[in-house]
Amino acid sequence: xxxxxxxxxxxxxxxxxxxxxxxxxxxxxxxxxxxxxxxxxxxxxxxxxxxxxxxxxxxxxxxxxxxxxxxxxxxxxxxxxxxxxxxxxxxxxxxxxxxxxxxxxxxxxxxxxxxxxxxxxxxxxxxxxxxxxxxxxxxxxxxxxxxxxxxxxxxxxxxxxxxxxxxxxxxxxxxxxxxxxxxxxxxxxxxxxxxxxxxxxxxxxxxxxxxxxxxxxxxxxxxxxxxxxxxxxxxxxxxxxxxxxxxxxxxxxxxxxxxxxxx
Amino acid sequence: xxxxxxxxxxxxxxxxxxxxxxxxxxxxxxxxxxxxxxxxxxxxxxxxxxxxxxxxxxxxxxxxxxxxxxxxxxxxxxxxxxxxxxxxxxxxxxxxxxxxxxxxxxxxxxxxxxxxxxxxxxxxxxxxxxxxxxxxxxxxxxxxxxxxxxxxxxxxxxxxxxxxxxxxxxxxxxxxxxxxxxxxxxxxxxxxxxxxxxxxxxxxxxxxxxxxxxxxxxxxxxxxxxxxxxxxxxxxxxxxxxxxxxxxxxxxxxxxxxxxxxxxxxxxxxxxxxxxxxxxxxxxxxxxxxxxxxxxxxxxxxxxxxxxxxxxxxxxx
Numbered sequence: 113x114x115x116x117x118x119x120x121x122x123x124x125x126x127x128x129x130x131x132x133x134x135x136x137x138x139x140x141x142x143x144x145x146x147x148x149x150x151x152x153x154x155x156x157x158x159x160x161x162x163x164x165x166x167x168x169x170x171x172x173x174x175x176x177x178x179x180x181x182x183x184x185x186x187x188x189x190x191x192x193x194x195x196x197x198x199x200x201x202x203x204x205x206x207x208x209x210x211x212x213x214x215x216x217x218x219x220x221x222x223x224x225x226x227x228x229x230x231x232x233x234x235x236x237x238x239x240x241x242x243x244x245x246x247x248x249x250x251x252x253x254x255x256x257x258x259x260x261x262x263x264x265x266x267x268x269x270x271x272x273x274x275x276x277x278x279x280x281x282x283x284x285x286x287x288x289x290x291x292x293x294x295x296x297x298x299x300x301x302x303x304x305x306x307x308x309x310x311x312x313x314x315x316x317x318x319x320x321x322x323x324x325x326x327x328x329x330x331x332x333x334x335x336x337x338x339x340x341x342x343x344x345x346x347x348x349x350x351x352x353x354x355x356x357x358x359x360x361x362x363x364x365x366x367x368x369x370x371x372x373x374x375x
Numbered sequence: 376x377x378x379x380x381x382x383x384x385x386x387x388x389x390x391x392x393x394x395x396x397x398x399x400x401x402x403x404x405x406x407x408x409x410x411x412x413x414x415x416x417x418x419x420x421x422x423x424x425x426x427x428x429x430x431x432x433x434x435x436x437x438x439x440x441x442x443x444x445x446x447x448x449x450x451x452x453x454x455x456x457x458x459x460x461x462x463x464x465x466x467x468x469x470x471x472x473x474x475x476x477x478x479x480x481x482x483x484x485x486x487x488x489x490x491x492x493x494x495x496x497x498x499x500x501x502x503x504x505x506x507x508x509x510x511x512x513x514x515x516x517x518x519x520x521x522x523x524x525x526x527x528x529x530x531x532x533x534x535x536x537x538x539x540x541x542x543x544x545x546x547x548x549x550x551x552x553x554x555x556x557x558x559x560x561x562x563x564x565x566x567x568x569x570x571x572x573x574x575x576x577x578x579x580x581x582x583x584x585x586x587x588x589x590x591x592x593x594x595x596x597x598x599x600x601x602x603x604x605x606x607x608x609x610x611x612x613x614x615x616x617x618x619x620x621x622x623x624x625x626x627x628x629x630x631x632x633x634x635x636x637x638x639x640x641x642x643x644x645x646x647x648x649x650x651x652x653x654x655x656x657x658x659x660x661x662x663x664x665x666x667x668x669x670x671x672x673x674x675x676x677x678x679x680x681x682x683x684x685x686x687x688x689x690x691x692x
Contacts, residue, residue: 189550206540208542210539230529232525
């Protein structure tokens with residue numbers, strides 16, 4: 113099993129001095145290379161789950177193992193070497209003051225330790241690096257290939273998410289976490305980013321968890337669909353089982369208002 | 376008259392590594408480091424004590440640089456290990472450094488009367504001012520090249536990512552605590568070097584010579600950026616040095632116009648305020664700098680077609 117979450121618990125204080133225990137002995141497994149789509153209403157724990165996996169939140173008890181390696185024992189940057197992330201906010205997922213080539217170099221170097229003597233050997237991104245990145249973007253059919261030296265801060269939200277997605281898949285991550293990464297995009301940019309997501313995930317064969325509020329995405333993408341509610345798994349469908357679901361079925365399950373259908 | 380301009384040029388270059396250190400913390404790491412005020416005096420004091428005790432100038436400089444680096448390391452560790460806010464971490468270190476500098480110096484003011492240069496720099500017919508000018512120009516050019524080279528490596532890219540977007544730096548496995556520590560230590564080493572150079576140039580070190588160094592360094596950075604509008608790191612570093620020289624030239628002009636030395640601090644403050652205000656004034660037809668664009672809140676995501684239809688804005692030359 114690539115991702116193995118056992119007996120995970122996590123809670124947080126709420127106004128008024130009380131405590132909300134969101135996850136209580138939560139278990140989750142995902143075989144290597146599985147693309148899981150996670151849905152659920154606001155506050156169900158979807159993003160919190162991804163943050164617990166990424167290590168930006170620390171669980172109070174339980175274990176998270178990725179390819180049989182316990183993640184909790186690793187420092188933040190060592191854990192990050194194994195995980196590619198795309199954030200919801202296009203501003204957060206890239207370094208706006210660096211060029212596209214510099215952002216890609218940063219992501220590609222995730223497996224190396226940049227803050228070390230090794231990081232001082234050679235000027236990067238070099239001409240060869242830039243040529244390689246241009247070819248990579250061309251292979252992916254992205255028009256950004258010709259704008260490799262443009263500051264990412266000057267790109268549109270959709271273009272930034274595209275770069276963020278390409279960055280997340282660089283450096284051979286063992287797991288990919290996509291947190292509502294199309295939520296801030298218009299329908300056209302969303303379609304572009306989702307097509308690229310599907311292609312990159314299939315190409316890479318990495319265990320992937322994608323959180324979304326879009327029922328259209330939930331029913332179209334991934335090998336597995338899970339629904340979270342109050343830190344518990346409310347539903348778990350394989351791609352085959354999912355074929356029998358309709359958006360209305362899902363909407364009824366979560367009783368609703370927070371669900372949007374982008375179709 | 377020429378010696379006045381040459382003197383201002385020399386002083387500007389002596390202060391340039393203070394500006395480079397400030398650039399490193401404020402612009403590259405996005406860390407407001409008040410340690411600068413303490414490490415500037417520590418550098419000056421250390422160099423003065425050692426030179427007056429017969430230690431060769433390069434060794435005295437090296438000692439000042441190492442102590443400055445240690446001061447920066449302390450601030451970084453207070454911030455990264457104890458979770459103390461960047462401003463408070465710097466203030467804590469600076470407060471402690473006042474005592475340490477006094478202990479190192481033994482008294483509050485040390486005159487440096489006899490400087491024996493190791494290298495016999497050419498004077499260009501301008502006496503000591505010319506010699507200082509040649510020496511400092513070589514040192515600062517070397518420093519700018521070295522920093523530009525370091526910031527162009529994977530190491531430098533990681534440091535820049537920490538200041539640019541710490542969330543993304545963490546997501547890309549950059550060891551932020553170590554990066555900040557090395558960056559802040561290097562910045563304070565540069566500042567201590569400036570303290571040592573200024574002490575040697577003016578012929579004395581004083582325990583209070585570091586007061587206002589951070590704002591001085593920031594002013595030099597802003598003046599340089601306003602004039603050159605840099606779009607790449609090497610040009611930005613060069614702009615910082617130019618900013619330091621221009622700032623000292625402005626002070627020299629003010630003194631030439633009859634300003635009394637007692638009014639110098641107020642003049643400095645007014646000049647810096649003017650420089651900072653200039654950064655906010657947008658002239659019609661002048662494009663925003665990359666820093667402006669990067670720090671602006673993002674526009675609503677445009678569709679791919681819309682953005683692709685635009686000319687290649689922001690391409691680095």
